[in-house]
Amino acid sequence: xxxxxxxxRYLVIGTGKKITLECSQTMGHDKMYWYQxxxxxxxxxxxxxxxxxxxxxxxxxSESTVSRIRTEHFPLTLESARPSHTxxxxxxxxxxxxxSDEQFFGPGTRLTVL
Amino acid sequence: KQEVTQIPAALSVPEGxxxxxxxxxxxxxxxxxxxxRQDPGKGLTSLLLxxxxxxxxxxxxxxxSLDKSSGRSTLYIAASQPGDSATYxxxxxLYQLTFxxxxxxxxxx
Numbered sequence: 001x002x003x004x005x006x007x008x009r010y011l012v013i014g015t016g017k018k019i020t021l022e023c024s025q026t027m028g029h030d031k032m033y034w035y036q037x038x039x040x041x042x043x044x045x046x047x048x049x050x051x052x053x054x055x056x057x058x059x060x061x062s063e064s065t066v067s068r069i070r071t072e073h074f075p076l077t078l079e080s081a082r083p084s085h086t087x088x089x090x091x092x093x094x095x096x097x098x099x100s101d102e103q104f105f106g107p108g109t110r111l112t113v114l
Numbered sequence: 115k116q117e118v119t120q121i122p123a124a125l126s127v128p129e130g131x132x133x134x135x136x137x138x139x140x141x142x143x144x145x146x147x148x149x150x151r152q153d154p155g156k157g158l159t160s161l162l163l164x165x166x167x168x169x170x171x172x173x174x175x176x177x178x179s180l181d182k183s184s185g186r187s188t189l190y191i192a193a194s195q196p197g198d199s200a201t202y203x204x205x206x207x208l209y210q211l212t213f214x215x216x217x218x219x220x221x222x223x
Contacts, residue, residue, distance in 0.1 A: 006157075033210075042118075042213045043158075043203075058210065090157055100165075101146060103211060105158040 002027040006091050006106035013081055014114050021076045021109045023091030032074040033092040033103065036060060043090065049074055050096075081113045116141045120204055120214035127194055128222050135189040135217045137204030142182050149178050149189050150203040152216065158203065162189070194221045 004025040013019060025032065030051050035043040035058075045058030049068040063085070064078050074093075078085055091106040117140045127133050137147075146165045150158040162171045162178040164187070170179040177190040191198060201216040 040215070042215050043205075043211075044213075045210050048210065088155075092158075100163065101207065102148065102160060102163045103205075104160055105150075107157040108155075110155065 004091060004093055004104055004106040006089075006109050008109060009107060010110050010112075012112045012114065015080075015082055017081050017113075019078050019081055019111070021089055021091075021111070023074045023076070023106060024072050025074075025091075025093040025104075025106075026072060027093060027095070027104065028071070029093035029095045029104075030071070031094045031096055031101075032068065033094075034058075034064075034066060034074070034076050035090040035092065036062065037088045037090060037108075039088075047076065081111075083113050086111060086113050116144075116206060116208065116212040118204060118206055118212050118214035120202075120217050122217060123215065124218040124220075126220040126222060129194060129196060131194050131221075132190070132192050133194055133219070135191070135202050135204075135219070137187040137189070137214055139185045139187075139206045139212075141208075142185050144182065144206045144208055146207050147178075147180055147187050148205045148207070148211070149176075149187075150205065152201045152203055154201075161202075191219075194219075196221045196223050 007022045034047040044060035046062040047066040090108045092103045094103045149161045164180045175192040203216045205211040205213045
């Protein structure tokens with residue numbers, strides 16, 4: 001079944017740890033995105049990718065980094081987590097070749113940094 | 115800079131009622147508009163996508179309209195059910211999606 005997956009779903013870690021949030025999609029989409037969402041607030045785009053070896057920063061400044069070595073995989077890394085990184089991180093993908101560009105989202109990772 | 119506003123922020127209705135959620139945006143130069151549903155602590159589920167050249171889209175009990183010139187979209191939900199309780203998000207796209215804060219809907223049995 002075509003879908004978009006995120007792991008872990010929940011993560012509680014201490015300050016200073018390096019973490020990687022995983023995102024994979026089996027829909028064959030070319031574009032992928034990472035959003036950050038604080039409780040009761042809008043989603044903000046932090047990174048996106050048009051395809052393999054393409055990554056761009058979004059509107060919201062973020063200390064995280066991303067990579068796109070395979071079409072289906074778009075991991076997000078925080079080298080040194082801080083309490084200010086506590087948030088929900090949502091991964092999405094879309095298909096631009098059909099002209100729709102409709103975005104589909106994963107279930108999210110809720111990150112808590114102590 | 116595009117800004118998206120959703121009114122009301124919260125809405126409570128009895129089961130069976132028809133309801134309308136509103137979305138407005140400041141820049142009419144958009145590629146498409148999407149309506150999403152978000153359940154607490156979960157990701158987003160895409161409900162409807164309207165391309166900029168379209169006026170409306172329908173899926174089951176949902177109907178979304180788009181008036182690009184006035185910067186408005188509405189999501190109409192017919193015969194609401196308790197399972198419709200969720201936060202509904204509107205997002206407009208040009209090069210990327212800009213989201214509103216959402217309308218939290220509660221349907222009371």
